[in-house]
Amino acid sequence: MTFSCGTAEEIANALAASGLILRGGFGFGDDEVAPVGPSGALARSVLLVGxxxxxPWPHFQRWLGRQAKDIANPLDSWSREVIGGVAKEFGARAVSPSDRPYLPFQQWAMRAEGLKPSPLGILMHPRYGLWHAYRGALLxxxxxxxPEAHEAIHLCDTCVEKPCLKSCPVGAYSVDGxxxxxxxxxxxxxxxxxCRAGGCLDRNACPYGAExxxxxxxQAFHMAAFAGVRILPDRTET
Incomplete structure (x- = not known):
């Protein structure tokens, strides 16, 4: 069975209700070791969600306001809930980047959208810059x-100044990693x-995708999660 564009649009519309988007996809080759789908048989195709x-922030905040204050990994939990609901509606298996054993999400993303990593490790998108993410996938x-993915213009190749490697006070990112x-x-x-209040200075120094x-x-929320410090946004419904 091949899903029609209309079905893909329906999946995209279901995700859009929570601020998420489809990020491309592909079919697994016969010689690939694919993950299993919803019934336990090998998956034939994957759609990336991000x-x-x-x-997604307003949708996530409203959800967070209804949860216990000590909920662990709230953004991951919200993403699982939203993408899992869409998966159930369309007969797919939802998977997350934090699932173990880890699935090759970055390789999937590069294959689905033709992207390459920036010096910070985040995939550089020709439109979104470094301001995008992958929250899960549908198997x-x-x-x-x-649509077949073509290699995207890699903006880092034409960026001479590389401000993303010069803005961190402790030089956390460099050509060495x-x-x-x-x-x-x-x-x-x-x-x-x-950094705690406004996010990674190196990431913010990148001139692409500023909008x-x-x-x-x-950014403070993500930095709090990374550093294990309490800098959470107000838990009000907005």
């Missing part, structure tokens, strides 16, 4: 007709207030 900018046991412990110590320390940049409260 976001561009902070569109189908049928073939899905999706990510200095995780140095970043963590800085964010948690006395001088890390700008999709996450608001400061969204």
């Amino acid at each position: 976001q561009a900018g902070a569109a 189908f046991e049928d073939e899905i007709s999706v 990510f200095a995780h412990q140095a970043c963590l110590a800085h964010v948690r320390g006395t001088n890390g207030a700008p 999709y940049r996450y608001p400061s409260d969204v």
Whole structure:
């Protein structure tokens, strides 16, 4: 069975109700080791689900306001709930980047959208810059007709100044990789207030996709989750 464009549009519309979008997809080859689908048979196709900018944030905040205050990994839980509901509606299996054993989400994303990693490790999108994310995927046991992905323009190749490697006070990102412990110590320390309040300075220095940049409260939420500090947004319904 091949899903029609109308069905793909219905899936996209169901996700849009929570601010999420389809991020491309592909079919698994006969020689690939594919994950299993909803019935336990091998999946034939996958659709990536994610976001561009902070569109899901109001939906997530309303959901968060109804949860216990000590809920663990709230954004992951919300994403699982939303994508799981869509999966049930359309006969798919929902999977998450945090599922174990880990699934190759970054490889899937590069294959589905033709993207490449930035110096920060985040995939660079020609429209969204670094301000996008993948929240899950839908696995189908049928073939899905999706547009073939072509290699996207990799903006990092034409960026001469590389401000994303020059803005961190402790040089956490470099051509040698990510200095995780140095970043963590800085964010948690006395001088890390700008990072805690407004997000990664290196990421914010990137000039691309600025119109999709996450608001400061969204960036503070993600930084709190990364550093294990209490900087959560107001739990009010908006």
